[in-house]
Amino acid sequence: xEKIIEVCHLQKFFGENEVLKDINFSVSKGEVVCIIxxxxxxxxxxxxxxxxxxxPTSGEILYHGQNILEHDMxxxxxxxxxxxxxxxxxxxxxxxxxxxxxxxxxxxxxxxLQEAKKTAMEYLELVGMSGFIDARPHQISGGQKQRVAIxxxxxxxxxxxxxxxxxxxxxxxxxxxVLKVMKSLAGSGLTMxxxxxxxxxxxxxxxxxxxxxxxxxxxxxTPDVIFNNPKNERTRIFLKRILDN
Amino acid sequence: MVVDANSSFFQWVIYIIQNYWPLFLRGAxxxxxxxLTGTIIxxxxxxxxxxxxxxxxxxxxxxxKRAVYKVVNVLLLIYIExxxxxxxxxxxxxxxxxxxxxxxxxxTTFVAxxxxxxxxxGAYMAEIVRGGIISIDKGQFEAAHAIGMTHAQxxxxxxxxxxxxxxxxxxxxxxxxNIKDTSVLNVIGVTxxxxxxxxxxxxNYRYFEVFLITCLVYLVMTFTVTRILRYFxxxxxxxxxxxxxxxxxxxxxxxxxxxxx
Ligand SMILES: Nc1ncnc2c1ncn2[C@@H]1O[C@H](COP(=O)(O)OP(=O)(O)OP(=O)(O)O)[C@@H](O)[C@H]1O
Ligand SMILES: [Mg+2]
Numbered sequence: 001x002e003k004i005i006e007v008c009h010l011q012k013f014f015g016e017n018e019v020l021k022d023i024n025f026s027v028s029k030g031e032v033v034c035i036i037x038x039x040x041x042x043x044x045x046x047x048x049x050x051x052x053x054x055x056p057t058s059g060e061i062l063y064h065g066q067n068i069l070e071h072d073m074x075x076x077x078x079x080x081x082x083x084x085x086x087x088x089x090x091x092x093x094x095x096x097x098x099x100x101x102x103x104x105x106x107x108x109x110x111x112x113l114q115e116a117k118k119t120a121m122e123y124l125e126l127v128g129m130s131g132f133i134d135a136r137p138h139q140i141s142g143g144q145k146q147r148v149a150i151x152x153x154x155x156x157x158x159x160x161x162x163x164x165x166x167x168x169x170x171x172x173x174x175x176x177x178v179l180k181v182m183k184s185l186a187g188s189g190l191t192m193x194x195x196x197x198x199x200x201x202x203x204x205x206x207x208x209x210x211x212x213x214x215x216x217x218x219x220x221x222t223p224d225v226i227f228n229n230p231k232n233e234r235t236r237i238f239l240k241r242i243l244d245n
Numbered sequence: 246m247v248v249d250a251n252s253s254f255f256q257w258v259i260y261i262i263q264n265y266w267p268l269f270l271r272g273a274x275x276x277x278x279x280x281l282t283g284t285i286i287x288x289x290x291x292x293x294x295x296x297x298x299x300x301x302x303x304x305x306x307x308x309x310k311r312a313v314y315k316v317v318n319v320l321l322l323i324y325i326e327x328x329x330x331x332x333x334x335x336x337x338x339x340x341x342x343x344x345x346x347x348x349x350x351x352x353t354t355f356v357a358x359x360x361x362x363x364x365x366x367g368a369y370m371a372e373i374v375r376g377g378i379i380s381i382d383k384g385q386f387e388a389a390h391a392i393g394m395t396h397a398q399x400x401x402x403x404x405x406x407x408x409x410x411x412x413x414x415x416x417x418x419x420x421x422x423n424i425k426d427t428s429v430l431n432v433i434g435v436t437x438x439x440x441x442x443x444x445x446x447x448x449n450y451r452y453f454e455v456f457l458i459t460c461l462v463y464l465v466m467t468f469t470v471t472r473i474l475r476y477f478x479x480x481x482x483x484x485x486x487x488x489x490x491x492x493x494x495x496x497x498x499x500x501x502x503x504x505x506x
Contacts, residue, residue: 080393090384094406104392135487
């Protein structure tokens with residue numbers, strides 16, 4: 001399978017604090033990879049490095065074999081290829097739902113308004129938010145916001161979509177609607193990298209589960225192995241703690 | 246109407262209004278033009294400085310760029326401190342006579358007035374705009390960067406519209422302050438409302454009556470401007486109602502929803 005991203009010896013320090021220690025892994029086209037692990041293990045930091053929201057201290061991030069940390073590729077061009085969905089949604093507060101999904105297409109991809117609206121409507125339809133194009137972010141619920149945020153990311157037609165705990169800030173009754181959208185995206189062949197505490201999502205949807213612990217990838221395998229037959233003791237302890245709740 | 250030293254207070258007031266209203270009007274006009282223009286130019290200065298002072302600089306930024314940025318930042322800080330830390334009446338004197346002496350440029354008092362109010366307002370607005378930009382949630386920047394927007398695009402389309410909306414009350418406030426504070430420009434002979442009042446009062450040796458009228462004119466201006474700006478602030482908050490567009494099953498369905506916060 002064609003590798004979209006390959007991470008080699010990635011290291012990230014925040015001051016003295018080594019948050020990512022020699023991370024190696026890759027994501028292939030069409031793959032759904034879930035990243036699990038306890039709080040503070042560096043999951044968000046890894047995802048943010050992949051989108052260059054954080055600058056890695058050392059190591060390589062290869063995008064189709066090309067190291068994006070060497071400055072021969074513009075950060076903006078690369079970021080447009082890596083969609084990101086945040087825990088806090090981060091919809092643009094000054095723009096309507098539709099404008100949230102068109103502004104990037106127009107300003108970054110240089111699409112015309114007509115084309116941008118058409119694409120945006122397609123994806124808003126997909127997440128079930130096409131009725132709300134005139135609403136402002138503060139006028140819709142958390143689950144709706146996150147669905148719009150997914151449509152916004154999809155409107156850029158990225159090669160891969162990174163999710164950082166997309167349901168963690170939601171009221172329980174809204175988690176389902178967002179997971180449903182994510183499941184259908186996974187089914188459609190989108191390349192997804194999902195940091196999540198939703199173990200059932202990881203078990204049902206992921207092709208591969210990555211368990212992070214203390215800034216390293218402690219174990220990575222199919223959901224079946226990770227959940228039923230983990231090889232690493234720490235994976236076992238983590239899952240036992242999570243699943244007992 | 247004829248008045249003399251024995252005329253009552255009201256007779257004097259009426260006399261002055263009847264004979265000097267064009268003077269008050271012209272004074273008020275000059276006051277409004279200078280304070281409005283000065284506020285707009287000052288706001289523009291403030292936005293530019295606010296943008297420059299919030300450019301993200303980190304260890305990955307080229308060393309030369311960092312050095313230039315440092316120097317510019319220090320210069321801007323000096324400007325802000327000097328103009329916020331000295332009275333406008335003194336600034337007016339220094340600028341008006343200084344420009345003439347050092348560069349041999351003789352500004353008309355009107356142009357000098359606009360210039361002084363602009364740079365004075367700019368110094369205040371620079372800090373207000375910077376505060377406005379800083380107060381925007383970091384997530385807004387990150388989401389914009391994440392879809393590939395450059396810093397400039399993020400500022401132009403996402404952050405500044407929000408920041409400016411948040412600082413509109415401060416801008417209105419600055420405008421009202423300027424309407425009042427342009428009165429200090431009389432020291433360099435700008436023919437604004439206070440200057441005109443002084444000459445009307447001097448002509449008749451009637452200071453109380455004249456300045457009471459002046460007072461009222463200022464109040465009408467500031468009150469009106471405050472109301473108008475408040476109206477626009479409200480309008481800019483956008484409608485608190487949106488329309489749900491027809492679903493596929495009921496194409497004609499349009500439901501209005503009252504916004505929740
Ligand atoms: N900007 C930052 N500056 C300094 N330290 C940071 C910063 N961001 C994260 N850290 C630290 O890095 C470590 C890893 O954080 P990270 O957010 O990646 O963890 P996480 O696995 O996503 O945790 P959670 O499940 O709580 O989201 C933590 O110890 C955190 O305090
Ligand atoms: Mg996290």
